[in-house]
Amino acid sequence: MAELSNQLMALTVLAYLAAMVCYAGEYAFGRRSHIGRAATRQLVGAGGPGTYEQAGGPATYEEATEVRKESARGEWVGRAAVGLNLLGVVLHLGTTVTRGIAAERMPWGNMYEYILSATLVGSVVWAGVLLRRPAARHLGLFTTLSLVVLLGAAALLAYTPVGPLVPALNSYWFIFHVSTIIISSGIFLLGAVPAAMFLIKNGWDAGRRSFPYTLGRHVGDAGALERLTFRLHAFAFPLFTFGALIAGPLWAEASWGRYWGWDPKEVWAFISWIVYAAYLHARATPSVKRTTATWIAIAGFVTMLMNLFGVNLFFEGLHSYA
Amino acid sequence: MTVVEDRPATADAPPPRRGNPLWAFLRNSWRQLTSMRTALVLLFLLAVAAVPGSIFPQRGVNRENVAEYFAEHPELAPALDRFFAFDVYASPWFAAIYLLLFTSLIGCVLPRLRDHFRALTTVPPDAPKRLDRLPHHDQGQQRPEEPAAVAAEIAKRLRRSRFRTRVRETPDGWTVSAEKGYLKETGNLLFHIAMLGVLVGVGFGQWYGWHGNRLLVEGTDQGFCNSVTQHDESVLGPRVDPSDLPDFCLRMTAFDATFQTNGVPKSFQATVDVSEDGGDHYRPDRFTVNDPLRLDGATVNLIGQGYAPVLRFTDRFGAQQTKVVPFLPIDGMLTSEGVVQYPDVNIDPATGKRDPRLQMGFEGLFLPTGGTDGSAVSKFPAENNPVLYLTAYRGDLGLDSGRPGSVYALNREQIADGDLKKISDERPYVLRPGEKWTLDDGTTLEFVDTRRFATISIRHDPTKVSLLVGSVAGLIGLMLSLYVHRRRVWFRVLPVGGDPAGGSVIEAGGLPRTDYPGFGDEFATLTRHMKEGTP
Numbered sequence: 001m002a003e004l005s006n007q008l009m010a011l012t013v014l015a016y017l018a019a020m021v022c023y024a025g026e027y028a029f030g031r032r033s034h035i036g037r038a039a040t041r042q043l044v045g046a047g048g049p050g051t052y053e054q055a056g057g058p059a060t061y062e063e064a065t066e067v068r069k070e071s072a073r074g075e076w077v078g079r080a081a082v083g084l085n086l087l088g089v090v091l092h093l094g095t096t097v098t099r100g101i102a103a104e105r106m107p108w109g110n111m112y113e114y115i116l117s118a119t120l121v122g123s124v125v126w127a128g129v130l131l132r133r134p135a136a137r138h139l140g141l142f143t144t145l146s147l148v149v150l151l152g153a154a155a156l157l158a159y160t161p162v163g164p165l166v167p168a169l170n171s172y173w174f175i176f177h178v179s180t181i182i183i184s185s186g187i188f189l190l191g192a193v194p195a196a197m198f199l200i201k202n203g204w205d206a207g208r209r210s211f212p213y214t215l216g217r218h219v220g221d222a223g224a225l226e227r228l229t230f231r232l233h234a235f236a237f238p239l240f241t242f243g244a245l246i247a248g249p250l251w252a253e254a255s256w257g258r259y260w261g262w263d264p265k266e267v268w269a270f271i272s273w274i275v276y277a278a279y280l281h282a283r284a285t286p287s288v289k290r291t292t293a294t295w296i297a298i299a300g301f302v303t304m305l306m307n308l309f310g311v312n313l314f315f316e317g318l319h320s321y322a
Numbered sequence: 323m324t325v326v327e328d329r330p331a332t333a334d335a336p337p338p339r340r341g342n343p344l345w346a347f348l349r350n351s352w353r354q355l356t357s358m359r360t361a362l363v364l365l366f367l368l369a370v371a372a373v374p375g376s377i378f379p380q381r382g383v384n385r386e387n388v389a390e391y392f393a394e395h396p397e398l399a400p401a402l403d404r405f406f407a408f409d410v411y412a413s414p415w416f417a418a419i420y421l422l423l424f425t426s427l428i429g430c431v432l433p434r435l436r437d438h439f440r441a442l443t444t445v446p447p448d449a450p451k452r453l454d455r456l457p458h459h460d461q462g463q464q465r466p467e468e469p470a471a472v473a474a475e476i477a478k479r480l481r482r483s484r485f486r487t488r489v490r491e492t493p494d495g496w497t498v499s500a501e502k503g504y505l506k507e508t509g510n511l512l513f514h515i516a517m518l519g520v521l522v523g524v525g526f527g528q529w530y531g532w533h534g535n536r537l538l539v540e541g542t543d544q545g546f547c548n549s550v551t552q553h554d555e556s557v558l559g560p561r562v563d564p565s566d567l568p569d570f571c572l573r574m575t576a577f578d579a580t581f582q583t584n585g586v587p588k589s590f591q592a593t594v595d596v597s598e599d600g601g602d603h604y605r606p607d608r609f610t611v612n613d614p615l616r617l618d619g620a621t622v623n624l625i626g627q628g629y630a631p632v633l634r635f636t637d638r639f640g641a642q643q644t645k646v647v648p649f650l651p652i653d654g655m656l657t658s659e660g661v662v663q664y665p666d667v668n669i670d671p672a673t674g675k676r677d678p679r680l681q682m683g684f685e686g687l688f689l690p691t692g693g694t695d696g697s698a699v700s701k702f703p704a705e706n707n708p709v710l711y712l713t714a715y716r717g718d719l720g721l722d723s724g725r726p727g728s729v730y731a732l733n734r735e736q737i738a739d740g741d742l743k744k745i746s747d748e749r750p751y752v753l754r755p756g757e758k759w760t761l762d763d764g765t766t767l768e769f770v771d772t773r774r775f776a777t778i779s780i781r782h783d784p785t786k787v788s789l790l791v792g793s794v795a796g797l798i799g800l801m802l803s804l805y806v807h808r809r810r811v812w813f814r815v816l817p818v819g820g821d822p823a824g825g826s827v828i829e830a831g832g833l834p835r836t837d838y839p840g841f842g843d844e845f846a847t848l849t850r851h852m853k854e855g856t857p
């Protein structure tokens with residue numbers, strides 16, 4: 001079973017990778033964006049040769065026909081991307097479940113399993129968004145990219161053979177603590193995707209044409225991205241508060257006697273919490289620009305990564321059970 | 323969007339006082355300090371200030387690591403220490419940030435409390451003149467009933483949806499004003515106040531709490547009673563007197579540990595006799611890793627475990643001394659290191675004098691499961707093949723120098739000075755339970771047996787229950803604050819053609835006061851129901 005889990009893991013990464021390539025392919029064809037589609041539709045509606053002027057749109061009928069062909073191809077590649085992405089989610093789920101079966105417990109006893117589960121949550125939420133709002137597909141490239149990077153890092157840096165839980169982790173509070181932190185981290189991590197896209201799109205709209213901003217060309221409405229960012233963070237924040245600042249201390253009190261001890265892991269959870277609180281504040285303050293607020297969310301993402309990887313690699317503490 | 327914007331214009335603010343620059347300066351600073359921007363900056367500072375605490379070892383977390391750091395960086399460490407790098411969370415600069423933040427918070431919460439109280443006690447304002455200017459608007463719907471009846475019915479319906487509702491008669495008809503979502507601000511205030519409470523609670527807990535550690539060896543002869551002198555290490559809050567510690571005694575009668583085949587622990591359990599009246603009457607109890615012993619006024623947690631070999635030394639005059647000596651684990655397989663010291667041996671019965679050159683010390687490793695290859699690492703944490711590797715020393719142990727030494731290592735200075743000499747071979751001597759080691763002068767050391775020991779933490783935190791209550795209240799407040807939306811709706815009901823008997827025409831407007839994507843749907847539902855008159 002453990003072997004199966006490892007093989008599924010490899011397949012998961014491959015599926016996400018393939019999905020990523022397809023998303024990227026769609027980007028390259030690039031005609032299923034709102035602008036592209038609108039342009040094509042109008043030309044088709046006009047039903048004859050003519051010129052249509054729109055920033056970045058096709059200039060002649062011939063070009064428009066070319067665009068339509070490309071658009072069809074882009075659409076096809078885009079659908080393949082979504083299919084592969086969903087396949088990846090299923091494989092990801094399989095990896096996590098078989099891992100849990102192999103270990104005969106919930107799959108979050110060490111860093112590797114923890115990242116596996118946190119990214120699964122992010123991925124499942126992403127799949128939900130994708131199915132409900134197909135227009136969100138343009139975020140796929142970044143979501144799958146993050147998934148490939150995080151899972152790859154988990155497999156390479158944090159892999160731990162299947163083993164049972166040490167007694168300290170064998171507690172109800174631990175289950176609440178870890179499951180809520182996993183879910184909220186997954187959503188925070190996912191929230192960084194629309195956050196980054198908002199910043200890119202905003203830059204594009206402001207006329208920047210250098211590298212990361214060019215990615216913003218085919219992306220939907222900046223305002224919608226910003227609202228999605230906020231909703232993901234606003235959903236994850238109380239959950240993280242519960243997991244890190246209530247269930248965690250409850251478990252620590254039962255296990256170590258003190259509810260809070262400034263262990264490196266606790267320090268970084270505290271830092272993430274403060275940074276995300278700052279994000280919510282910044283967003284609620286009219287005099288703070290939305291881009292500034294979103295940068296704070298990105299800073300929160302960095303602290304989450306630090307918590308996922310950095311703390312376990314660099315510091316020694318009670319939490320280093322991996 | 324925000325509460326800040328909601329605040330009524332300064333109509334009721336005190337008239338500006340002129341002429342006192344100091345007062346103006348103070349008031350200005352206060353306003354700066356309690357602004358949202360300052361709160362943001364302070365939050366950021368707090369996050370950044372917390373970082374060094376994860377980079378440098380902290381005294382409050384692990385004293386030994388700090389000592390190690392000092393040994394490794396003899397020049398840098400004292401300099402860092404001057405900036406409290408090893409006591410980040412107790413440092414003045416960390417305190418300065420969070421105290422400023424909380425002052426800002428108080429300054430922010432108080433006026434908001436007042437405003438919110440006012441908002442809760444005032445009725446929703448009358449409809450604006452032009453409802454069509456509002457973000458959501460609906461108009462032209464007619465109903466056969468008279469305006470008064472329609473307005474009453476709309477109000478009833480809104481009240482049922484828990485809108486705070488007010489019906490007003492105007493010269494030309496009726497208006498219904500309704501507002502909902504006050505819980506958002508209530509929750510937000512609850513959250514921020516709860517955080518203040520939690521900080522105060524943590525402070526009190528530190529003042530009035532205490533904790534200690536103790537290594538408790540199995541056996542009724544190894545009992546322990548709760549007092550500062552019997553803790554291996556204790557920390558008392560500034561408001562705690564050693565005599566305040568509750569009186570209880572513990573004897574560990576058994577310690578059970580089970581392990582997986584790969585050596586990872588599966589379970590630990592300590593069985594103890596507890597006396598809560600100072601040692602007269604014992605009752606049995608037990609505790610495990612996640613299930614501490616909760617006594618009156620203290621919690622006892624199991625935080626570590628290991629082995630204590632029992633060693634009997636027979637000196638030149640045939641006198642015997644038996645010691646139970648905890649060896650501290652240095653790896654997951656419980657390879658443990660320790661030392662046994664016999665300062666009061668080889669005392670000539672004729673003179674009764676102790677010869678400081680004839681004290682004995684043994685240092686080495688204990689392996690619960692020794693391998694066949696003779697390597698000094700345990701293969702498994704349970705006792706499958708217990709073995710001791712020891713080196714013997716004779717001379718002055720240096721215990722009388724008055725300097726505090728470790729009970730887990732011999733005094734290195736004495737060895738370096740040649741006052742304490744190694745008397746065994748380069749390779750440590752191997753002893754198994756029941757075996758006896760005869761030294762060059764005929765004295766013997768017998769490895770009698772092993773016992774288990776548990777490291778326990780004894781702690782009293784007087785505010786922890788209130789902290790839990792405070793954080794749960796805060797969490798509830800937070801969720802209300804984030805998920806409740808404040809919104810207003812207005813309905814204007816006018817008689818068709820100016821004649822009440824001719825029926826009514828309804829106009830509606832809606833204003834979400836926070837970013838609330840679902841409001842459009844809610845408004846549509848409300849207006850549809852109003853128009854159709856469906857209950």
Ligand code: HEM
Binds near residue numbers: 424427800804
């Ligand atoms: C101790 C540090 C603080 C933390 C952790 C914190 C946390 C939060 C969080 C998470 C929210 C989001 C709730 C929401 O968006 O509805 C919030 C909202 C708010 N906070 Fe704080 N806060 C802190 C200090 C302060 C201070 C010092 C002020 C006053 C200057 C303040 C004023 C506000 C206001 C006015 C809101 C409402 C924003 C809105 O309209 O949504 N907070 N706070």
